[in-house]
Amino acid sequence: MTHCRIPLHLFNTFSRTLEEFRPIAPPKVRLYACGPTVYGRAHIGNFRTFLFVDLLRRVLALFGFEPEQVMNYTDVDDKTIAAAQAASLPLRELTSRYIDLFEQDLQTLHILLPDRRPKATDHIGLMIALIEKLLQNGHAYRGEDGSVYFRIDSFPDYGRLAHLDRQGLQPGARIAQDEYVKESVGDFALWKAWKPEDGEVGWDSPWGKGRPGWHIECSAMSMHYLGEEFDIHCGGSDLVFPHHENEIAQSRCATGKEFVHLWLHCSHMLVDGEKMSKSLGNVYSVADVLAKGYSGRHLRFLLLTAAHYRQTLNFTWEALAAAKAAVGRIDDWLARWRQLPAERFAAATPEGEPLLASFCGSLADDLNLSDALGHFFEFLRATNRALDLGAPLPNLPALWQAVDSVLGLGEPLETPSSLVQELADRRSAARSRRDWKESDSLREAIEKEGWTVRDTPEGQELRRR
Numbered sequence: 001m002t003h004c005r006i007p008l009h010l011f012n013t014f015s016r017t018l019e020e021f022r023p024i025a026p027p028k029v030r031l032y033a034c035g036p037t038v039y040g041r042a043h044i045g046n047f048r049t050f051l052f053v054d055l056l057r058r059v060l061a062l063f064g065f066e067p068e069q070v071m072n073y074t075d076v077d078d079k080t081i082a083a084a085q086a087a088s089l090p091l092r093e094l095t096s097r098y099i100d101l102f103e104q105d106l107q108t109l110h111i112l113l114p115d116r117r118p119k120a121t122d123h124i125g126l127m128i129a130l131i132e133k134l135l136q137n138g139h140a141y142r143g144e145d146g147s148v149y150f151r152i153d154s155f156p157d158y159g160r161l162a163h164l165d166r167q168g169l170q171p172g173a174r175i176a177q178d179e180y181v182k183e184s185v186g187d188f189a190l191w192k193a194w195k196p197e198d199g200e201v202g203w204d205s206p207w208g209k210g211r212p213g214w215h216i217e218c219s220a221m222s223m224h225y226l227g228e229e230f231d232i233h234c235g236g237s238d239l240v241f242p243h244h245e246n247e248i249a250q251s252r253c254a255t256g257k258e259f260v261h262l263w264l265h266c267s268h269m270l271v272d273g274e275k276m277s278k279s280l281g282n283v284y285s286v287a288d289v290l291a292k293g294y295s296g297r298h299l300r301f302l303l304l305t306a307a308h309y310r311q312t313l314n315f316t317w318e319a320l321a322a323a324k325a326a327v328g329r330i331d332d333w334l335a336r337w338r339q340l341p342a343e344r345f346a347a348a349t350p351e352g353e354p355l356l357a358s359f360c361g362s363l364a365d366d367l368n369l370s371d372a373l374g375h376f377f378e379f380l381r382a383t384n385r386a387l388d389l390g391a392p393l394p395n396l397p398a399l400w401q402a403v404d405s406v407l408g409l410g411e412p413l414e415t416p417s418s419l420v421q422e423l424a425d426r427r428s429a430a431r432s433r434r435d436w437k438e439s440d441s442l443r444e445a446i447e448k449e450g451w452t453v454r455d456t457p458e459g460q461e462l463r464r465r
């Protein structure tokens with residue numbers, strides 16, 4: 001396996017500086033990313049953040065680390081409850097529907113599945129235990145309504161992540177909603193007492209029936225799976241306040257430990273220069289993009305490379321067309337050398353290749369993928385010339401494997417010919433008749449045409465051999 005052997009530098013939101021990354025127990029890296037609130041279909045702006053986390057994880061692996069990633073599903077909060085009621089569905093039914101759609105979209109975008117994907121509603125006991133600790137050590141108190149609040153005055157570091165001006169804080173002010181802005185900062189809800197609007201949603205606790213606040217969910221699940229102190233916590237920049245600020249307060253006050261060593265945040269996305277909004281009709285899902293004739297690879301390439309993760313990305317259809325063309329150039333290049341015999345390539349390991357040095361150098365600078373790709377496209381042009389001339393070639397298979405371990409483009413998806421499709425349909429019919437002999441001989445016929453067939457829960461999957 002090829003690795004980058006230089007230090008990796010990442011921008012820590014907490015310190016506002018670029019820091020050399022040193023995990024607590026190398027080569028392991030314990031990484032938590034806030035997952036989606038599953039009350040509707042995620043839009044491509046959400047996926048910009050999840051692609052950033054995927055990039056981070058892939059770069060960590062290329063730099064020789066072993067990331068262990070946890071991403072939660074927020075399947076109970078103000079928004080999920082409201083959506084379940086609007087759809088007249090039990091909460092769990094609504095949220096599992098959107099979790100399925102979300103995981104399909106992850107697959108379409110070649111986003112590596114996090115090692116663990118805990119749901120908040122499966123961990124209510126952990127949250128109650130954490131809140132009990134905070135009550136015992138005086139960082140939380142019970143309100144008259146049966147809710148439990150975190151006392152922000154009890155934590156002098158409150159506001160350091162978001163650079164809050166503590167002068168403006170109103171002592172004693174309380175916030176019941178999960179989401180609020182800096183101007184209305186105050187004691188926030190750890191446990192929300194049941195209200196008639198909550199319908200069937202509620203759990204028993206020492207403080208009566210209710211449900212956890214959104215922020216405590218992530219504190220409880222991240223520390224449960226990764227330990228009270230772990231390496232990286234990341235998410236979209238909209239989560240810095242109040243969500244991550246509150247996570248820090250709850251976790252550090254409960255354990256007395258540092259909680260997270262490195263905070264990373266991905267900036268937001270615009271569409272045609274405007275904020276995404278239902279009224280503008282510019283909130284696109286992955287399915288909307290596919291319906292316009294683009295693939296997950298094109299969208300992945302655009303969202304990863306059109307802007308550095310800490311800069312605003314402006315999505316336009318023209319930019320997506322350009323991304324499709326760029327992916328096409330890579331595919332053409334791959335097609336040119338993929339069929340060549342192994343003897344055509346240098347046997348040297350890619351470590352000594354200038355491309356790898358510059359590719360790693362760019363990524364080491366706070367994941368500068370656009371810069372890294374600039375080096376790659378230069379290399380692509382040079383090797384295309386070498387192919388034209390029949391000149392010696394570097395170890396292209398190994399180099400591409402290293403580059404694509406980060407880019408994640410994988411194989412171009414080709415459409416099977418009508419003959420292959422017909423064979424596959426006949427095979428599917430044979431299998432439903434339980435005619436395994438016929439099914440096997442059709443598999444062979446498909447393989448003769450240069451395709452493989454795999455049986456998945458969704459049906460047959462055809463791939464170029």
Ligand SMILES: [Zn+2]
Pocket residue numbers: 033034035218243
């Ligand atoms: Zn979270």
